[in-house]
Amino acid sequence: MARDRGLFKLDNPWPRIAWWSTAGLLAMSLILGFIVLGSEQQNGPTLGTWAAICRALGVTADIGPAGAPQPPLRTPSRVAWTSATLSQIASGDAEHGAFVALNCTACHGEKGVSQAGLYPTLAGMDGIAIYKQLDDFRAGKRSWGAMNAIAQALSAQDSADVGAYFASRTNGLPLFVGERFQAGHTLREDNPAIRLVFAGDPARGVPPCAACHGPGDHKLGAPQLKTQQPAYIERQLAAFAQGFRQNDISEQMRTIAAQLTPQEMHVIAGFYGIGAAGAQITRR
Amino acid sequence: MQNSRSLALCHYWVAFGAFLPAVLLGAWQMLMRSPLPAPLDDPDAYYASVTLHGTAMAYVLTTFFAMGFGYAITATSLGRPIRGTVAAWIGFVICLIGTVMAVVTVLAGKASVLYTFYPPLLASAWYYLGAFLLIGGSMIWVVLMVVNMTAWKRDNPGRPVPLAMFAITATALLWAWAASGAEIELGGILLPRAFGWSDLIDAALGRTLFSVTLHAIVYFWLMPAYIAFYTLVAEAAGGRLYSDTMGRLTFIMFLIFSLPVGMHHLLADPEHGSGFKFVQSFLTFLVALPTLLTVFSISASLEIAGRHRGGRGLLGWIGALPWTEPMVLAVGLSLVLLGLGGFGGLINMSYAMNSMIHNTSWVTAHFHLIFGGAAVIMYFAIAYEMWPRITGKPLRSKRLACWQLWLWFWGMLITTIPWHIAGLMGQPRRIAIFDYSIPLVARTAALVITSVIGGLVLLVAATLLIIILVRSHLGERVLTQPLRYALAVNPPHQVPVALNGFALWNAVLLAVMVVTYGYPIGQFFFLKSHSVPAVQVTTQEAASGVR
Numbered sequence: 001m002a003r004d005r006g007l008f009k010l011d012n013p014w015p016r017i018a019w020w021s022t023a024g025l026l027a028m029s030l031i032l033g034f035i036v037l038g039s040e041q042q043n044g045p046t047l048g049t050w051a052a053i054c055r056a057l058g059v060t061a062d063i064g065p066a067g068a069p070q071p072p073l074r075t076p077s078r079v080a081w082t083s084a085t086l087s088q089i090a091s092g093d094a095e096h097g098a099f100v101a102l103n104c105t106a107c108h109g110e111k112g113v114s115q116a117g118l119y120p121t122l123a124g125m126d127g128i129a130i131y132k133q134l135d136d137f138r139a140g141k142r143s144w145g146a147m148n149a150i151a152q153a154l155s156a157q158d159s160a161d162v163g164a165y166f167a168s169r170t171n172g173l174p175l176f177v178g179e180r181f182q183a184g185h186t187l188r189e190d191n192p193a194i195r196l197v198f199a200g201d202p203a204r205g206v207p208p209c210a211a212c213h214g215p216g217d218h219k220l221g222a223p224q225l226k227t228q229q230p231a232y233i234e235r236q237l238a239a240f241a242q243g244f245r246q247n248d249i250s251e252q253m254r255t256i257a258a259q260l261t262p263q264e265m266h267v268i269a270g271f272y273g274i275g276a277a278g279a280q281i282t283r284r
Numbered sequence: 285m286q287n288s289r290s291l292a293l294c295h296y297w298v299a300f301g302a303f304l305p306a307v308l309l310g311a312w313q314m315l316m317r318s319p320l321p322a323p324l325d326d327p328d329a330y331y332a333s334v335t336l337h338g339t340a341m342a343y344v345l346t347t348f349f350a351m352g353f354g355y356a357i358t359a360t361s362l363g364r365p366i367r368g369t370v371a372a373w374i375g376f377v378i379c380l381i382g383t384v385m386a387v388v389t390v391l392a393g394k395a396s397v398l399y400t401f402y403p404p405l406l407a408s409a410w411y412y413l414g415a416f417l418l419i420g421g422s423m424i425w426v427v428l429m430v431v432n433m434t435a436w437k438r439d440n441p442g443r444p445v446p447l448a449m450f451a452i453t454a455t456a457l458l459w460a461w462a463a464s465g466a467e468i469e470l471g472g473i474l475l476p477r478a479f480g481w482s483d484l485i486d487a488a489l490g491r492t493l494f495s496v497t498l499h500a501i502v503y504f505w506l507m508p509a510y511i512a513f514y515t516l517v518a519e520a521a522g523g524r525l526y527s528d529t530m531g532r533l534t535f536i537m538f539l540i541f542s543l544p545v546g547m548h549h550l551l552a553d554p555e556h557g558s559g560f561k562f563v564q565s566f567l568t569f570l571v572a573l574p575t576l577l578t579v580f581s582i583s584a585s586l587e588i589a590g591r592h593r594g595g596r597g598l599l600g601w602i603g604a605l606p607w608t609e610p611m612v613l614a615v616g617l618s619l620v621l622l623g624l625g626g627f628g629g630l631i632n633m634s635y636a637m638n639s640m641i642h643n644t645s646w647v648t649a650h651f652h653l654i655f656g657g658a659a660v661i662m663y664f665a666i667a668y669e670m671w672p673r674i675t676g677k678p679l680r681s682k683r684l685a686c687w688q689l690w691l692w693f694w695g696m697l698i699t700t701i702p703w704h705i706a707g708l709m710g711q712p713r714r715i716a717i718f719d720y721s722i723p724l725v726a727r728t729a730a731l732v733i734t735s736v737i738g739g740l741v742l743l744v745a746a747t748l749l750i751i752i753l754v755r756s757h758l759g760e761r762v763l764t765q766p767l768r769y770a771l772a773v774n775p776p777h778q779v780p781v782a783l784n785g786f787a788l789w790n791a792v793l794l795a796v797m798v799v800t801y802g803y804p805i806g807q808f809f810f811l812k813s814h815s816v817p818a819v820q821v822t823t824q825e826a827a828s829g830v831r
Contacts, residue, residue, distance in 0.1 A: 007781050008788065012782075015782065018782070018792050022540075026796065026800075029562070029563040029566040032562065033560070033562030034563075037558060037562050038558065053559070056557050056562075057803065058807075059811070
């Protein structure tokens with residue numbers, strides 16, 4: 001056994017077989033464990049070699065708290081109620097606005113009074129609300145057919161001007177000014193429309209509609225709804241509830257609408273659309 | 285063998301002295317978990333008992349038994365006095381002190397952390413120190429085995445080391461490698477925290493280090509049984525060993541394949557990626573190679589003996605074997621238990637299948653079959669073989685010894701088969717109390733009660749063992765035959781150097797360990813630290829006051 005001399009020399013068959021078989025077993029297990037097993041993911045795409053090795057080592061980016069999946073950053077609107085914005089809207093030129101508004105008549109009706117349920121009446125609407133919706137359409141924050149293209153053709157000053165024009169029209173929606181919230185409309189009201197509009201539903205976190213949209217109170221950027229097209233109101237509520245419309249800055253409309261049943265949306269829209277809010281007030 | 289007699293005997297008596305009370309505790313634990321009324325019905329006592337049972341069985345019984353067996357083998361197989369008996373006695377005393385420290389601390393209720401002492405559970409420093417001394421003291425034995433083998437080789441150049449000595453040295457080296465994980469964990473993580481030198485404890489690193497120990501220790505427990513398979517069984521059956529080379533290869537493969545596999549105990553651990561879990565799970569399957577080699581080799585040896593005794597036909601040799609000989613009976617029973625336990629182990633080590641039974645009674649059942657069954661039943665047979673040689677006093681009755689082996693065999697099956705089923709039904713392990721009024725738990729009641737019966741049978745068998753050994757001690761000294769090891773069919777006159785020593789295999793093992801454990805352990809030092817506050821189990825006064 002002359003060849004049996006060197007225990008660590010590779011011309012001796014024992015260490016040669018030992019080292020090669022050990023290396024082979026390790027290589028086989030490493031390839032299986034790190035590349036084959038590492039690349040297969042349940043319910044996910046097959047990983048590349050480098051990603052598979054990293055994952056098998058337990059150092060992938062999707063472990064650790066810092067790597068928790070983040071939804072993409074999304075802002076509901078570009079408009080913020082800064083004094084610069086508000087003064088630009090306030091300086092809107094109604095005369096130039098009337099010229100711009102010629103673009104609107106085909107859908108929103110002559111002089112801004114809509115004859116179809118798809119389109120809202122613009123005459124009498126608050127200029128601030130019109131300005132914001134036009135900017136949202138322009139920025140793609142709100143989507144509706146032709147409106148995105150039309151808004152993109154307008155400048156910010158055009159939006160302020162056309163807002164000033166429609167706000168000055170008296171033939172459409174009643175102005176916010178001069179209306180007072182009437183007492184006596186409580187949570188115990190039987191009519192669900194009156195209950196929701198004037199008291200909301202605190203148990204579901206639903207505030208009264210009138211707190212922002214009138215009658216009686218008004219929040220910046222919220223349009224008045226009295227005598228608005230009921231089908232339009234109802235569709236907007238549904239769009240907010242289902243997340244198709246997402247341009248409410250504080251997510252208030254998405255939160256509220258998601259709490260309403262389709263039946264409730266229908267009666268609220270009907271209540272505002274036929275101007276019943278005013279009628280109700282006068283009945284008392 | 286003069287100077288090794290009292291050495292081996294003292295080790296054996298400590299081993300079996302710890303064994304009987306540990307079986308008693310085990311039987312009580314079965315009762316405690318069952319719907320039957322148990323004395324001292326207290327969860328705190330249960331966990332202290334489990335810790336004591338595990339420590340006594342896994343560390344005390346096995347380490348002392350292997351050390352005693354090692355000294356006996358060194359003296360008998362090399363045919364000359366042991367070198368370093370003084371060191372051996374010092375090691376014995378250190379191990380004994382460690383045992384007493386650990387046992388007293390657990391009995392005082394200050395260390396109910398189970399024998400695996402997983403951090404962040406924190407016991408009294410005395411327990412860790414005891415375990416550290418017990419394991420550390422046995423390293424003296426490891427060194428003595430290596431010293432005795434190399435000295436013999438130097439004095440007998442070119443001659444093959446006797447298989448028994450080769451095997452016990454493999455066992456010692458295996459134990460040194462295995463113990464390194466627990467010793468580093470004890471010295472580097474647990475003791476500094478227990479002494480109050482640090483506030484936090486790196487639990488993930490602790491688990492990983494312990495996994496180095498946790499699987500190889502099982503092979504350390506099994507090795508005396510395998511040594512008996514190869515060197516004592518054929519002789520007791522009146523035949524010859526089928527192959528000496530197969531024996532050497534088996535022990536070399538056990539040394540290499542039992543170590544880089546411990547992470548299959550961590551398959552559910554969140555701190556490790558899937559890669560090294562798979563690699564070590566894959567390597568675990570290679571342990572089947574030496575196991576199957578042994579089953580083949582021992583069956584062949586027994587067939588040689590059976591045919592020599594007049595057995596004819598395909599299976600006639602089985603009936604011709606001397607089944608009234610405890611060693612022969614034990615190997616038959618042991619292989620049955622090893623087979624059943626081994627198939628259960630295939631489930632445990634499979635990366636995917638493990639999740640079905642992880643942390644259930646199935647696991648407890650598995651390691652009781654392998655250790656309590658296959659290994660310990662061979663410890664009994666070795667004791668029956670060795671005792672007359674050491675004391676010069678033969679067993680009073682081999683029949684009684686065979687009865688004891690049968691009782692232990694059936695007791696282990698009655699205990700562990702229902703345990704396996706309960707585990708598949710989802711019964712968790714390491715639980716003190718089950719509420720059997722819950723329908724899901726109530727389904728396991730009959731199984732658990734069956735296990736209690738098995739536990740009682742085991743207790744009877746363990747008591748019988750002590751009775752048999754004491755009866756032998758009280759008997760008259762007669763002239764006994766010296767211990768003879770099985771001769772191979774082709775006795776080796778010269779073996780390759782690779783099969784006559786461990787230098788090459790230690791180098792291979794070192795390389796494999798660096799590949800398989802380098803990153804899993806290293807990551808805690810350069811990528812992440814998982815230090816967490818420790819959970820003291822030493823201050824339970826408030827809790828027990830509420831009860």
